Amino acid sequence: MNPLLVKSAPRLISTSCRRKRFRLFLASLCSLLVGGCSSATTSATTIQAEIPCGYVCMKTSSPILLDGILDEPAWREAVPVKLGLITDGGEPQEKTEARLIWDDDNLYIAFICQDGDLVSAYADHDQPLYQGDVVEIFLEMNQDPLAYAELEINPRNARFDGLVLADRVKADRKLILAYNPKSFRSHCRIENDSSEQNPAGNWTTEVAIGFRDLGMNSSPGVASKIKLNLYRLNKGKKGNEVSAWFPTGGGCHKPECFREIVLAEKANGLIAFSSYVCPGSTASALYDGKDLTAQGNVPRLAWWPHRGTAEWVEYRFDSPRTVSSIQVCWFDDAPNGACRAPESWQILYCKEGRWEKIEKREMSAIGNLHTLCFAPVTTNALRLSAKLKAGYSGGIVEWRIEP
Ligand SMILES: [Ca+2]
Ligand SMILES: [Ca+2]
Ligand SMILES: [Ca+2]
Numbered sequence: 001m002n003p004l005l006v007k008s009a010p011r012l013i014s015t016s017c018r019r020k021r022f023r024l025f026l027a028s029l030c031s032l033l034v035g036g037c038s039s040a041t042t043s044a045t046t047i048q049a050e051i052p053c054g055y056v057c058m059k060t061s062s063p064i065l066l067d068g069i070l071d072e073p074a075w076r077e078a079v080p081v082k083l084g085l086i087t088d089g090g091e092p093q094e095k096t097e098a099r100l101i102w103d104d105d106n107l108y109i110a111f112i113c114q115d116g117d118l119v120s121a122y123a124d125h126d127q128p129l130y131q132g133d134v135v136e137i138f139l140e141m142n143q144d145p146l147a148y149a150e151l152e153i154n155p156r157n158a159r160f161d162g163l164v165l166a167d168r169v170k171a172d173r174k175l176i177l178a179y180n181p182k183s184f185r186s187h188c189r190i191e192n193d194s195s196e197q198n199p200a201g202n203w204t205t206e207v208a209i210g211f212r213d214l215g216m217n218s219s220p221g222v223a224s225k226i227k228l229n230l231y232r233l234n235k236g237k238k239g240n241e242v243s244a245w246f247p248t249g250g251g252c253h254k255p256e257c258f259r260e261i262v263l264a265e266k267a268n269g270l271i272a273f274s275s276y277v278c279p280g281s282t283a284s285a286l287y288d289g290k291d292l293t294a295q296g297n298v299p300r301l302a303w304w305p306h307r308g309t310a311e312w313v314e315y316r317f318d319s320p321r322t323v324s325s326i327q328v329c330w331f332d333d334a335p336n337g338a339c340r341a342p343e344s345w346q347i348l349y350c351k352e353g354r355w356e357k358i359e360k361r362e363m364s365a366i367g368n369l370h371t372l373c374f375a376p377v378t379t380n381a382l383r384l385s386a387k388l389k390a391g392y393s394g395g396i397v398e399w400r401i402e403p
Helices: 003-014 017-035 073-077 283-287
Strands: 046-048 055-059 096-102 106-113 134-141 144-153 159-167 172-176 185-190 203-210 225-234 241-244 259-264 270-274 310-330 344-351 354-357 360-366 369-387 395-402
Touching: 055 073, 073 096, 096 225, 106 134, 106 225, 134 159, 134 203, 144 203, 259 270, 270 283, 283 310, 283 395, 310 344, 369 395
Parallel strands: 055 096, 055 259
Antiparallel strands: 046 354, 096 106, 106 203, 134 144, 134 225, 144 159, 159 172, 185 203, 225 241, 225 259, 270 310, 310 369, 310 395, 344 354, 344 369, 360 369
16 A cells, blocks of 8 residues: 555645546546657547646745655645556556656656565765665656756665767667766665555655756746656565566666656646647746736746647646637747748637537637637637748737637
8 A cells, every 4th residue: 555645645635626636637538648649630620638647747836855755745746657567567566656747947756666576775975876676767868869868766765867868870878877966866764664555665755857957948838748667676585576667668868758747837726738848938827917018028828949849738627618719928029039920820619529629610810919709619628720931930829718
């Protein structure tokens, strides 16, 4: 029995209906996400409701204390993922559960490891922890598929950090052990009460790594994506077992098997996603209630440097909403910049898992502020789909929806 789940139960009962509904919504969304993305099919009037690829990593609104105890609200609400055998995702003998959350500065990862036989010879930094029980986090550096951080933590809370630079031409890689990110911190807690539900040796670790040490902005924007994989090397009397979040067929050093997580936040009962977020911009600008018509140096979602591409943003609601009009303010930095209002755009709503086009009733525009009115729809998700002008990029300053 997982100690985290046992401790969470009473709090689940006391949670408000609204939060429960939201968690169910997230859980159903995330089970789809973790299970893989459906391929998109299109027809003249209906489009398969594409799920944004990756795990939905929710922002914590309260501080995380790295003490190996996952009692912060954000941990309880984070969707757990189970690690399977690295070869084919099969069921390991001893289970590993992971959760991910974030704040402005850090990505947090928690592992809960069943372990009846702890093997942990090392207690110092950058020792070969992978020779014993260890959990590992491999993270792509700044969207560079040829560079990734290798972070490891063992039950004695020793840490190993390396930067791996891959060379595809020579098909080899270099490990830089001098990579010692200060923001990489952790705390391990070994359960040792020998109860039946909690065999001696189970261990939990709570880990932080700063975005800046991953080559990113210190505060990445809502809807940004990070590629990673999680592993666990479990040594013991029963033999050695390697688990992974995303199976690789064997071997941890396979960045081609990393998958995306999406940094999300809940605001006013919705979560925003985007096809892409330019570093330094954020999807939270869409619903911050500021700068409805402003241009210039205002918070915005930018798709730069994408030019002429098809892009989208999405709102997913924790309970169905009725919408009959929207306002969107496009970002336009003419004549000096390369962002313009798109060549064309449309609104889609999710109906029974598929995107349906909304038929407009009335459209008006004042400068870059466009208003669209339509027959009311009740839906769990709304998508604003845009085709950027050839040779130009674009972005959105604000996207408001009205009942
Ligand atoms: Ca904690
Ligand atoms: Ca073990
Ligand atoms: Ca190091």
